[in-house]
Amino acid sequence: MALLAESVKEQFSFPWIAMIRSGVATILAFGLVIAAGAKLVFWKPSSLWIRSLSGWVSMIFGFYAMTHYDVEIVLALSNSYPIWVAILSWPILGIVPSRKSWIALAISCTGMWLVYASSIAAGPQSQAFYSPQTAIPSAVIASILSGVALLNLHRLKDLDTRAVVTHFSAVATTCSFFVWISIPLTDTYSVVDSYGIVRLIGVGVAATFGQLCLTKAFTTGSPANVSIVGLSQVAVAALVKWAVEQQSPSVGSLIGMGMVIASTIWVMLRQPESTP
Secondary structure, X not given: OHHHHHHOOOOOOHHHHHHXXXXXXXXXXXXHHHHHOOOOXXXXXXXXXXXXXXXXXXXXXXXXXXXXXXXXXXXXXXXXHHHXXXXXXXXXXXXXOOHHHHHHHHHHHHHHHHHHHHHHHOOOXXXXXXXXXXXXXXXXXXXXXXXXXXXXXXXOOOOOHHHHHHHHHHHHHHHHHHHHHHXXXXXXXXXXXXXXXXXXXXXXXXXXXXXXXXXXXXXXXXXHHXXXXXXXXXXXXXXXXXXXXXXXXXXXXXXXXXXXXXXXXXXXXXXXXXXX
C-alpha cells in the first residue's frame, strides 16, 4: 500500500489518496459485513470512535509523510508504534510500562532525531514532493496515534472485525473528504492517467485486506506482541526501492532507522504484555 501511495504522489494529493483508500475499504468491508450477515456498529462503544478517529488522523499524517519523503524511512518511523503501545498501555489499559520500555523509547527517539538530522544535512532537494522537515515529524505523529488506535482496537474484541473496519473506513472517508475540500494545497500535480487510477484503487484494496488482518490480530492477541509484524513493511519497501530505483537511504538515516527498529523489536521480545 505504501509503495503504491508513493507512486501516485505526483497525480493525487494526500487527502485524496486517503479518501479513496478509505472509500474503497468502506465498500469492500461493508460488502463483507452484508455477505456474512454480521451486525454493523456505529454509536457505541466509545472505544470504537476513539479507534476510528485516532486511526484516521494517523492515516492522514502517514499519507502526507509517504508522499513527501522516502517511503522506507517513513515506514520505519511510523511502525515504531509498538513502543507507543507499550507506553500508552499505562493510561489506556492500566499496564505500567517496564524500565526497558522507557529505555527503548529513548533509543527510538534518538534514532528519529538522527534520521531528521541526516535529512537536513543532505540539503534541499530539487525534486517536488520532498519535504523531510515536515514529513518526518508527521510520520512520528502517525506512529503515536497508531498506538492510541490499536490499544482501543484491542478493547473491541467482542465486535465483528468486518464491522469495525467498516466503521473506521467510513469515518476516515468522510473526514478525509472535508480535509480535501477545506485545506489549500500548494503542490502542483500532473495529469491523471488510467494507470494512476488503477494504482490509486490498488492502495484501497491493499489497505482493506491489510486492515482486516490487522483488526483480527489486535482484537484476538496482545497489542504489543502482534504489532511487531508491521516491521516487515520496512524491509519490503527498502528492497523494492533498491531493486526498482537503485535508491537507498543515507548512512545516517540507516543508522537512525536501525535504532528505531532495534528498540521496537527489543520491546517486543523483552517486555511481556498481558491482555486486559
